[in-house]
Every structure is written in C-alpha cells, then in structure tokens.
Amino acid sequence: MSLSDQEVQVRVSVAPELASFREVSRGLLARGLPPERVSFEEARGPWNGRVDALLSGMEAGALPVVPRDFLELAEKVVCHREPERWALxxxxxWRLTHGERRLLEREVDRxxxxxxxxxxxxxxxxxxxxxRVRFRRGSSDDAERxxxxxxxxxxxxxxxxxxLVGRFPTLRWSLFTPDASAHWDLSRLSYGAGLAWEAPPRTGATARSLGAPRFRTPREERQVCAPVMMVGDVPDTREDGDAP
Incomplete structure (x- = not known):
C-alpha cells in the first residue's frame, strides 16, 4: 500500500547561500509542505540558480510575506557549519508564516x-x-596583487x-580559504573555489606571499614588503552587550 500524500517525505538540496535557501523555502511554502515532511541535504559547490524540479513553477503570489528580520538572521545562519541549520x-x-508572526521576539523559544x-x-x-587576516604582496598577470x-x-x-573592499578599495587582492575565495580587481568583487594551504594559487604569488596564520610572527612580518594588516572593529558585527 502506498503512502498518502501527507506521509511522503520530501528531500531537497540547498547550497550554503541565502539565495539558494530563499528559493528552496519559497517552493516548499508554496506547496504547503510542513517542516516534518522535509529533509534537507547540502549541495556541493556554489549555487547555480536552479532549484529541484519538485519546486519549479511555484506561484509567487500565493506566498506569505517573510519578515525582514528573519532574512537578516538567515543571512548569517546559512554561513554556519551546523548541518541542522537548514531544517531549523x-x-x-514555517512558524513565522503560520500564525507566529512575532516568533523572533520570543527569546525564550528554543x-x-x-x-x-x-x-x-x-x-x-x-x-x-x-x-586577523594578513595580505602580502604578490603578482598576478603582471599586476601587483x-x-x-x-x-x-x-x-x-x-x-x-x-x-575588505571597503577597507582596501584601491588594492587588488585575493582572499583564499579552504572553502571559498574572494577576488577584488578594483571594480568587481568575484568569488571562486577554496584552496588548501598545501596547494597555493598559481597566480605568480609564492607560498611566502600567502598570509597563513603560522606566518604571523614579528620577525617574519618585518621581512615582508608592505604587509596589509587588518585592525579595528568590523561594522555591524558587534556582539550583544558590546560597547557602542
């Protein structure tokens, strides 16, 4: 005997980006799928703008308005490594759009x-x-980077x-992490694949040009030409209770 529609479990894939979660969740809400019927799996690589076939052709007009404070919260949470963040x-x-409009004001809610x-x-x-990140001067395509x-x-x-763009708008730079990279060419900010420390980028920069944490000793910093150092607070990242 087949399961009824109310018992079928739906599995969807979502990339670790807010745009991906928004599209997937819009499709789920449009189909009235409650959280207990949905299983999430994280997609590998950057989001390509596509959603599961199950979620295509959704009726945008039937969707409830999502509170702005939830989107601001979700923008941060999607960057967390906790696998259960999508279901949460x-x-x-779902609760916000099904009768608990002021849910985020309830700080005691688990x-x-x-x-x-x-x-x-x-x-x-x-x-x-x-x-903490440290940029070091290298070269790429005959241009200083x-x-x-x-x-x-x-x-x-x-x-x-x-x-970083706001801090160093006149410098060409590339930031590499194990998961992703960011590149600023003085006019455009782009993103790419991550980089393991054991495999430095082939852009003309040597291993000594990479600002790995283990290079942060006073002696070595004195030897590096014109290091760029990050100091000071970051806008909009203060913790609750921090002094203004």
Whole structure:
C-alpha cells in the first residue's frame, strides 16, 4: 500500500547561500509542505540558480510575506557549519508564516535561541577574519596583487569580502580559504573555489606571499614588503552587550 500524500517525505538540496535557501523555502511554502515532511541535504559547490524540479513553477503570489528580520538572521545562519541549520531555519520560517508572526521576539523559544547562537558565532567569525587576516604582496598577470590565506570557523567569505573592499578599495587582492575565495580587481568583487594551504594559487604569488596564520610572527612580518594588516572593529558585527 502506498503512502498518502501527507506521509511522503520530501528531500531537497540547498547550497550554503541565502539565495539558494530563499528559493528552496519559497517552493516548499508554496506547496504547503510542513517542516516534518522535509529533509534537507547540502549541495556541493556554489549555487547555480536552479532549484529541484519538485519546486519549479511555484506561484509567487500565493506566498506569505517573510519578515525582514528573519532574512537578516538567515543571512548569517546559512554561513554556519551546523548541518541542522537548514531544517531549523525552515521550521522557524514555517512558524513565522503560520500564525507566529512575532516568533523572533520570543527569546525564550528554543528554536530562536539556537538561531541566535549561530548568528552570533558567524558574526564573531566575520570580525575575526577581517581583523586577523594578513595580505602580502604578490603578482598576478603582471599586476601587483595582495594575497592572503585564512581558515575561518564558518563559511563567511561572502560576508567578510565586502568589508575588505571597503577597507582596501584601491588594492587588488585575493582572499583564499579552504572553502571559498574572494577576488577584488578594483571594480568587481568575484568569488571562486577554496584552496588548501598545501596547494597555493598559481597566480605568480609564492607560498611566502600567502598570509597563513603560522606566518604571523614579528620577525617574519618585518621581512615582508608592505604587509596589509587588518585592525579595528568590523561594522555591524558587534556582539550583544558590546560597547557602542
């Protein structure tokens, strides 16, 4: 005997980017699929703009309005490494759009508490990256370029890169992490694949040009030509209770 429609479990794939989660969750909401009927798996590689065939052809007009504060929260949480974040995000989104509009104001709610903890962890990681990463001068395509390698705790390259552009708008630079990379060419910010420390990029920069954490000794920094150093607070990443 086949399972009824109400008992069928739906499995969907989502990339670790807010745009991917938004498209997937819109499709799930449009079909009225409650959280207990959905299983998430994380897609490998960057999102290509496509969603599962199950979720295509959705009726946008039938979708509820998603609170802006949830999207701001989700933007951080999707960068966390916790595998259960997708199910947690969708469960909270379902509750927000099914009678609990002010759910995020309930700090005692366990789902909300878990999301807030993830959000704070990601904010700390963004701040740590921007403050601690070290760029070193290399070369690429006959042009001077500053290169750095850093290992963040979470998938925060896309959150941190715009801060680096604002800090160093007149420098060409590339930031590599094990999961992803970001590149600024003075006019465009682009993203690429990650890089293991054992395999430095073939852009003319040597291993000594990569700002790995183990290179951060006073002696070695004195030997590097014109290092770029990150200091100071990162906008919009203060923890609760931090001084303004």
């Amino acid at each position: 995000l969708y469960r909270v989104l 789902d909300v508490q878990r999301l807030r903890r993830m959000e704070r962890a990601v904010r700390r990681d963004v701040r740590s990256l921007v403050i 500053y290169v750095a390698w850093y290992r963040p705790d979470h998938l925060v390259v896309r959150l941190a890169a715009p801060f």
